[in-house]
Amino acid sequence: MKVDVLLGLQWGDEGKGKVVDVLTPKYDLVTRFQGGPNAGHTLEFNGEKYVLRSIPSGIFQGGKVNIIGNGVVLDPLLFKNEAEALAASGHDLTKRLYISKKAHLILPTHRVLDAAYEAAKGDSKIGTTGKGIGPTYTDKISRNGVRVGDILYNFEEKYAIAKAKHEKILKSLNYEYDITELEREWFAGIEYLKQFNLVDSEHVINKAIAEGKSVLAEGAQGTMLDIDFGSYPFVTSSSTICAGSCAGMGVAPNKIGDVYGIFKAYCTRVGAGPFPTESFDEVGDQLCTLGHEFGSVTGRKRRTGWIDLVALRYAVMINGVTKLIMMKSDVMDTFETIKACVAYKLNDGTETPDFPFDITEGVEPIYVEMPGWQTDMTKMTSENEFPEEYNAYLSFLEDQLGVPIKIVSVGPDRDQTIIRYED
Numbered sequence: 001m002k003v004d005v006l007l008g009l010q011w012g013d014e015g016k017g018k019v020v021d022v023l024t025p026k027y028d029l030v031t032r033f034q035g036g037p038n039a040g041h042t043l044e045f046n047g048e049k050y051v052l053r054s055i056p057s058g059i060f061q062g063g064k065v066n067i068i069g070n071g072v073v074l075d076p077l078l079f080k081n082e083a084e085a086l087a088a089s090g091h092d093l094t095k096r097l098y099i100s101k102k103a104h105l106i107l108p109t110h111r112v113l114d115a116a117y118e119a120a121k122g123d124s125k126i127g128t129t130g131k132g133i134g135p136t137y138t139d140k141i142s143r144n145g146v147r148v149g150d151i152l153y154n155f156e157e158k159y160a161i162a163k164a165k166h167e168k169i170l171k172s173l174n175y176e177y178d179i180t181e182l183e184r185e186w187f188a189g190i191e192y193l194k195q196f197n198l199v200d201s202e203h204v205i206n207k208a209i210a211e212g213k214s215v216l217a218e219g220a221q222g223t224m225l226d227i228d229f230g231s232y233p234f235v236t237s238s239s240t241i242c243a244g245s246c247a248g249m250g251v252a253p254n255k256i257g258d259v260y261g262i263f264k265a266y267c268t269r270v271g272a273g274p275f276p277t278e279s280f281d282e283v284g285d286q287l288c289t290l291g292h293e294f295g296s297v298t299g300r301k302r303r304t305g306w307i308d309l310v311a312l313r314y315a316v317m318i319n320g321v322t323k324l325i326m327m328k329s330d331v332m333d334t335f336e337t338i339k340a341c342v343a344y345k346l347n348d349g350t351e352t353p354d355f356p357f358d359i360t361e362g363v364e365p366i367y368v369e370m371p372g373w374q375t376d377m378t379k380m381t382s383e384n385e386f387p388e389e390y391n392a393y394l395s396f397l398e399d400q401l402g403v404p405i406k407i408v409s410v411g412p413d414r415d416q417t418i419i420r421y422e423d
């Protein structure tokens, strides 16, 4: 069978974790393909809430095998904390979590470098999650990285070489730091990793495909944070798009099946960078308050605004999305009016429906307005119950984006999910 990919179409936090958990029963295997502990994927069921950072969101459903793929960057200490917390709540992962030997390790000095580079940027800070993501991917690309498979042989030496390179850079930046304690805990994380199945995951995944098993690939971040197509330089350092999933799993493009593109019914962004539809008035405040828009990892307040269909159309195109998933429309259940940005007005007065090279300045959103549905939808279980205005909003979005909306989510719980049609 083929690999279905689920990925974010906006600036992250669309609700990927929730939907991966919901879809997992249909699959034999779930795999992350990029990002690292900058991700925070929230799942809620049976009155419990879990936030996953490096562990795939398929881990709670029926003992399915979950894989941390080669495209991921892994911090062994944060991973240990995450896995131990799950074990303490009765979810032992050691048998069914596989980790690619080719995934790169986030070293303690990567975290320090992340902070040092941000400090050096002054006012043009990215607002990273501070988890060492950029420096780790930089080392991977510049062929200085250390990988999970390296911990099995002569690791101390490999670690020392990488650390020495980082120390040189940090010295040149005059950056003060002390990682004595962090390093000790990090090495405990390395030991902890050894009890998991450290594998060549490209073989595991391709064998599963050949045996007719189904695979779901879980993206982290979102298309507008992609290293190539996001709002560069205010992006993350990995390929968050569908094409990136092939490289991040070792799966050929012709093995990709459905591409699930997930978006919020409005828009959020955390960290710095352009955000054309950002709202600074009471609408923004309402979206933030009603949507509890605070980062799952950093607790930072997320910036909010109306949905941006120019950016979404671009994301649908880049990823070849075949099915859309709309999240958090319940946050707008009380709104009298809903707005959607359908085009940008540029500096020279022209209008464009296409996402331009630069959205930093001189991009003014052009909105259409629609009546809100003003109905509490959080307990609905079928689309037969949808109010007329809500159906009109769905049809409008499908028309604008050219792809059907298969799933809508009307609350954070696993059960608050409505599948509009079965394939």
Ligand code: GDP
Binding pocket: 008, 012, 013, 014, 015, 016, 017, 018, 039, 040, 041, 042, 043, 044, 291, 296, 327, 328, 329, 330, 331, 409, 410, 411, 412, 413
């Ligand atoms: P991810 O990073 O894409 O997995 O998303 P996050 O977990 O960072 O952020 C999504 C947030 O919205 C989490 O707090 C979820 O519990 C919550 N959430 C997900 N779906 C819905 C929904 O349909 N309605 C509401 N109100 N909250 C939701």
Ligand code: IMO
Binding pocket: 008, 011, 012, 013, 014, 035, 038, 039, 040, 041, 126, 127, 128, 129, 130, 131, 132, 133, 134, 219, 220, 221, 222, 225, 234, 235, 236, 237, 270, 271, 272
């Ligand atoms: P999930 O998977 C939202 C943002 C950071 C910052 C930029 C670069 O939960 O959707 P990084 O630490 O990656 O170098 O930061 O990207 N960012 C996210 N924003 N959701 C995420 O992940 C994010 N991961 C990174 O805030 O602006």
Ligand code: MG
Binding pocket: 012, 013, 014, 039, 040, 041, 042, 296
């Ligand atoms: Mg998140």
